[in-house]
Amino acid sequence: MTSVHASTDPAQPDARPQPDRPTVIAAAGLTKTYTFHDQGAGLAGAVRSLVRRRYQTRLAVDSIDFTIGRGEVVGLLGPNGAGKTTTLKMLSGLLYPTSGELEILGHTPSRRRPDYLRRIALVMGQKTMLWWDVPAMESLLLHKEMYDLSTAEFERNVDELAELLEVRDLLNVQVRKVSLGERMKLELMAALVHRPEILFLDEPTIGLDVVAKARVRAFLAEVTRRHGTTILVTSHDMDDIEALCSRVMVIDHGRLQYDGSLSGLVHAARPRKLVRATYARPVDASALAGLADLDGVAVGSDGSDQTVSLEVERERTGEVLEQLTRLGPLVDLDVADADVEEIMRDLFLRRGTVGTVGTEQVR
Numbered sequence: 503m504t505s506v507h508a509s510t511d512p513a514q515p516d517a518r519p520q521p522d523r524p525t526v527i528a529a530a531g532l533t534k535t536y537t538f539h540d541q542g543a544g545l546a547g548a549v550r551s552l553v554r555r556r557y558q559t560r561l562a563v564d565s566i567d568f569t570i571g572r573g574e575v576v577g578l579l580g581p582n583g584a585g586k587t588t589t590l591k592m593l594s595g596l597l598y599p600t601s602g603e604l605e606i607l608g609h610t611p612s613r614r615r616p617d618y619l620r621r622i623a624l625v626m627g628q629k630t631m632l633w634w635d636v637p638a639m640e641s642l643l644l645h646k647e648m649y650d651l652s653t654a655e656f657e658r659n660v661d662e663l664a665e666l667l668e669v670r671d672l673l674n675v676q677v678r679k680v681s682l683g684e685r686m687k688l689e690l691m692a693a694l695v696h697r698p699e700i701l702f703l704d705e706p707t708i709g710l711d712v713v714a715k716a717r718v719r720a721f722l723a724e725v726t727r728r729h730g731t732t733i734l735v736t737s738h739d740m741d742d743i744e745a746l747c748s749r750v751m752v753i754d755h756g757r758l759q760y761d762g763s764l765s766g767l768v769h770a771a772r773p774r775k776l777v778r779a780t781y782a783r784p785v786d787a788s789a790l791a792g793l794a795d796l797d798g799v800a801v802g803s804d805g806s807d808q809t810v811s812l813e814v815e816r817e818r819t820g821e822v823l824e825q826l827t828r829l830g831p832l833v834d835l836d837v838a839d840a841d842v843e844e845i846m847r848d849l850f851l852r853r854g855t856v857g858t859v860g861t862e863q864v865r
């Protein structure tokens with residue numbers, strides 16, 4: 503399978519690390535193969551496995567190379583089972599890579615040295631690091647001890663995070679009594695109370711309502727703005743990615759398929775813009791036929807003779823808009839890129855064909 507790399511279009515800046523950002527994460531040939539015991543179904547399977555154990559292997563991450571610069575916010579995208587969580591677990595030192603090189607902040611993560619662990623944090627949307635039966639403050643105080651924070655440092659960080667996340671009133675409430683959105687905010691607080699330089703986030707907004715999602719995104723954006731925190735985030739919610747990430751890495755079947763700007767991916771996948779013009783009166787059919795004859799323009803139909811829907815090659819957009827203004831009195835004009843969610847759905851449905859999405863430099 504081929505891979506698409508960052509944009510070569512001068513209008514789309516290459517989102518990969520810029521030379522002025524020191525590299526904080528460097529992975530080369532990073533690979534993880536799981537070996538697991540294949541038991542077989544039912545009692546017969548259990549008995550058989552006592553006599554003769556069968557093992558299977560699964561290549562979850564397949565020789566990926568990337569570097570991330572200090573302060574970058576990078577989205578790790580891919581369908582279910584692509585290898586995103588496995589990658590995050592290797593980066594945070596929870597899993598040993600099977601092979602390859604990994605250096606983060608000058609450390610080898612799998613050694614789990616305390617001076618590495620105090621510079622990173624991992625938040626998994628589906629797992630909690632808070633004790634359920636006591637207020638979140640108890641967990642924060644434990645983190646204070648674990649990370650050896652001075653009282654002044656601890657109080658300063660708690661104050662800042664409680665204010666940004668608007669959770670001051672929740673700190674002394676038993677965690678099991680808060681809502682899911684409130685718990686996620688407290689999770690982020692616990693992850694950031696030691697002010698890590700790198701934050702690994704696995705589905706940080708999963709299950710949250712739209713308001714809570716927006717709050718979490720705004721909070722994360724503010725944290726990187728204030729402290730230059732480097733973030734690597736996985737999410738199936740494209741709004742998270744659009745709101746936060748200057749760069750995305752697309753992973754599928756454990757292979758890195760794309761590394762560059764989100765807009766570069768959109769342009770590669772859908773080189774045309776969607777244009778929709780609504781008129782005060784029905785549009786003359788012959789004028790519309792003239793538009794359809796232009797190179798790089800495809801006319802769609804939405805059943806209304808007062809609306810014109812087109813797919814237009816980017817370079818021709820200006821010219822086409824000019825022509826549209828001549829078709830009659832306009833009521834509304836909308837020019838959009840294809841929806842990112844839709845593009846990702848197409849890419850993952852056509853799994854294995856990401857390399858054909860466009861004219862980007864192909865490896």
Ligand SMILES: Nc1ncnc2c1ncn2[C@@H]1O[C@H](COP(=O)(O)OP(=O)(O)OP(=O)(O)O)[C@@H](O)[C@H]1O
Nearest residue numbers: 536538560562580581582583584585586587588589
């Ligand atoms: N502990 C494990 N033992 C065996 N196989 C595993 C294990 N953990 C993950 N896998 C397999 O490795 C592959 C990658 O899984 P991973 O959890 O990294 O994917 P993901 O991209 O995070 O998926 P999702 O979006 O569903 O969370 C999958 O095929 C998964 O079944």
